[in-house]
Ligand SMILES: NC(=O)C1=CN([C@@H]2O[C@H](COP(=O)(O)OP(=O)(O)OC[C@H]3O[C@@H](n4cnc5c(N)ncnc54)[C@H](O)[C@@H]3O)[C@@H](O)[C@H]2O)C=CC1
């Protein structure tokens with residue numbers, strides 16, 4: 001259906017409009033093979049299974065994630081296979097390896113993309129940057145996308161709580177005439193809240209911007225900047241951490257989530273409101289050039305190249321873990337670890 005967001009009309013699909021029963025009916029003859037069991041893999045595979053779809057998982061044997069899949073209830077030889085065999089058995093291949101991993105496995109997956117199958121992504125990456133990934137699907141399969149707008153961990157947790165994470169959906173290639181029904185049914189099946197329409201290019205460019213920007217990169221950047229200024233001016237770690245992070249995540253962001261920014265502001269003192277209303281525009285103006293630079297870097301494909309190059313190296317996991325450790329061991333997040341332990345609900 002069409003829904004207005006502000007003054008802009010968009011194509012969206014809701015669960016009322018396309019109920020789970022209809023999704024199951026649409027996919028009743030399909031075998032959904034979830035390839036990869038990292039973060040999105042478990043979330044989507046388990047939600048689909050619990051929703052009553054026919055799902056198998058493909059994962060490298062002798063890996064930690066194979067063992068995790070077994071722990072999660074997937075049965076080797078019945079619902080859990082090597083990637084090659086799962087790709088052969090599936091009629092819908094959900095390509096949920098890491099974006100760099102998808103390049104390495106492409107020849108194997110391509111071999112099993114026989115006419116009428118569907119190739120499903122949760123990111124526009126592989127196909128948009130085909131010059132760099134080599135991922136060019138055959139013309140006689142559907143190529144579709146459902147991109148949950150959040151971590152696979154949250155997708156699963158929210159599903160279990162009876163909630164739903166919103167996802168975008170897109171069709172890159174409709175070979176069978178069934179691509180729209182297939183993609184929407186899968187979007188409902190993986191436990192999406194509502195689905196909004198996009199295309200592969202817009203999905204990848206917005207997603208790479210968001211995660212580098214406000215969702216992950218920028219937020220850590222402004223946390224660090226404010227924390228450092230407070231500490232340099234003699235405030236304790238406890239004071240600096242509470243005033244920078246803990247109050248935001250525990251008290252104020254839930255209010256923003258519930259009813260918007262003005263609602264959060266309205267629930268703070270008039271002193272706070274006066275200052276926040278004065279200061280949000282200077283912060284916007286100071287950071288906007290960085291966001292412009294970021295978007296250009298995404299648009300020029302530089303972010304894709306960086307990600308492919310670094311994540312294709314043998315030691316990429318260890319390197320990432322090293323950098324996460326640096327964050328974890330920074331004073332701000334060390335203070336955070338202590339503060340979290342002191343939350344009454346953790347005692
Ligand atoms: N992490 C998330 O929550 C989100 C991820 N996505 C997208 O979903 C897709 C999957 O991402 P993640 O779950 O983060 O992936 P991941 O980084 O957790 O990796 C998934 C699986 O790929 C396997 N893998 C990696 N390289 C491989 C190779 N060369 N050969 C065979 N297997 C290999 C890993 O063992 C792992 O089981 C990506 O397209 C990503 O952009 C989209 C939304 C959120």
Ligand SMILES: CC(=O)[C@](C)(O)C(=O)O
Nearest residue numbers: 148149150151152207211
């Ligand atoms: C969780 C998500 O949507 C991200 C941040 O875009 C990702 O993990 O790639």
Ligand SMILES: [Mg+2]
Nearest residue numbers: 148149150207
């Ligand atoms: Mg994302």
Ligand SMILES: [Mg+2]
Nearest residue numbers: 123207208211
């Ligand atoms: Mg992403």
